Amino acid sequence: MATDWADWGVDLHLDVPAGGRRAGLERALRTAIRSGRLTPGSRLPATRTLAVELGIARNTVAAAYDQLVAEGYLTARTGSGTTVAALPPPSPVFPALAPAVPPRFDLRPGSPDVSFFPAAAWLRAARRALADAPAATYDYGDPRGHPALRAALADYLGRVRGVLAHPDRIVVTSGYVQALALLAGLHRVVAMEDPGLAFHRAVVRRAGARVVPLPVDTHGARTDLLESTVDAVVLTPANQFPLGAALAPARRRAVVDWGGLVIEDDYDGEFRYDRQPVGAVQGVAPEQVAYVGTAAKTLGPALRLGWVVLPERLVEPVVEAKRHTDYHTEVIGQLTLASLLTSHEYDRHVRAARSRYRARRDLLLTRLRGAPVRGVAAGLHALLPLPPGGPTEAEVLDEAARRGLALGDLGSHWHFTGDHPQGLIVGYGTPSESRYPAALDLLARLLTSVA
Known part of the structure; x- marks a missing residue:
């Protein structure tokens, strides 16, 4: 139902649905205030007048006004009627960030196989x-x-x-x-x-x-x-x-x-x-x-x-x-x-996980036979040192990303930048069981191509 009060010095165009009159009136007024159609200081009709125009009970209008006063949208003073409150400017609307696209294969360190x-x-x-x-x-x-x-x-x-x-x-x-x-x-x-x-x-x-x-x-x-x-x-x-x-x-x-x-x-x-x-x-x-x-x-x-x-x-x-x-x-x-x-049950789970990760460690060593692999006696990651003459970490990581493979780097772990040894950190605990062999194959091909 659309209603216009020209005599009040402010135009109110409110569409109040037939069901849930109070909630509908509150929503309509909020929308008008947020959109700027009802500006700060604008005086609203008396509850009796608005009730007659909308064909709803005066108590319903009064309750809606009271709710919006409590929420800060309206102000009410004896003798001055009900007016639109001054609200802070709306927050800027930023475009939604596109979700990060996960790599096709993830061998970054830091996580176990959560599917386990x-x-x-x-x-x-x-x-x-x-x-x-x-x-x-x-x-x-x-x-x-x-x-x-x-x-x-x-x-x-x-x-x-x-x-x-x-x-x-x-x-x-x-x-x-x-x-x-x-x-x-x-x-x-x-x-x-x-x-x-x-x-x-x-x-x-x-x-x-x-x-x-x-x-x-x-x-x-x-x-x-x-x-x-x-x-x-x-x-x-x-x-x-x-x-x-x-x-x-x-x-x-x-x-x-x-x-x-x-x-x-x-x-x-x-x-x-x-x-x-x-x-x-x-x-x-x-x-x-x-x-x-x-x-x-x-x-x-x-x-x-x-x-x-x-x-x-x-x-x-x-x-x-x-x-x-x-x-x-x-x-x-x-x-x-x-x-x-x-x-x-925790002990049994840890034993099963240890057996699974050891098999992954062994497969890593098999697939990368001939490559220098360090730190494989324990844990869920391995270090692959890079030769001093290159390629650099950045070059290898860029090529890996181009092929859909995510790896960790040694460089970001030093306290200060400088002439530090370079290397790749492979998290063999991260991928699921089904994707791990293919991830290793891609890593092996990558290392061969950049050698």
């Missing part, structure tokens, strides 16, 4: 966990994490990773990144491996700490170079990322003797193929090491479940920081993971 997520086992664990869960489970939880998960983690980490973990020393976090940020926020100067993941350096800086580089060689991080001016050091001792070296025994002793806090990033410690996994540094110095683990590589990064085993002196500061960050990590996932751990 144990959905059936996760659902069974969730049912077990929630079947007898009390109502308090769904209330606000403990910033340290649910007691069931902390107890299950203490048992698992001691049994599998050699970590000395009491449930009271464990804080459950929303992934590794949060654990790193909580710990970095308690320190002024943090040493980080060079090369290492640039994003993690950014996390530490945003937490307020200053980052200093710690060189890495074939024996792992140069912990013998740590100085007393450094408060904490972030290490990947089981499988250095991205060079793939395990921290040598002498370097382990050196970092313990150094005396500062060691943030041990055990991101893929379960995946070692040629011998037993290297035990955690935390097991020999629990009061000097904050051990950080995650389910991102064993299950999937979507879960956002991590944990940190702390020295006694850091428990309360980290818990307090966690409380003021997100209060606590969501509880349903914690209970489900606890059930998965205590039923040993």
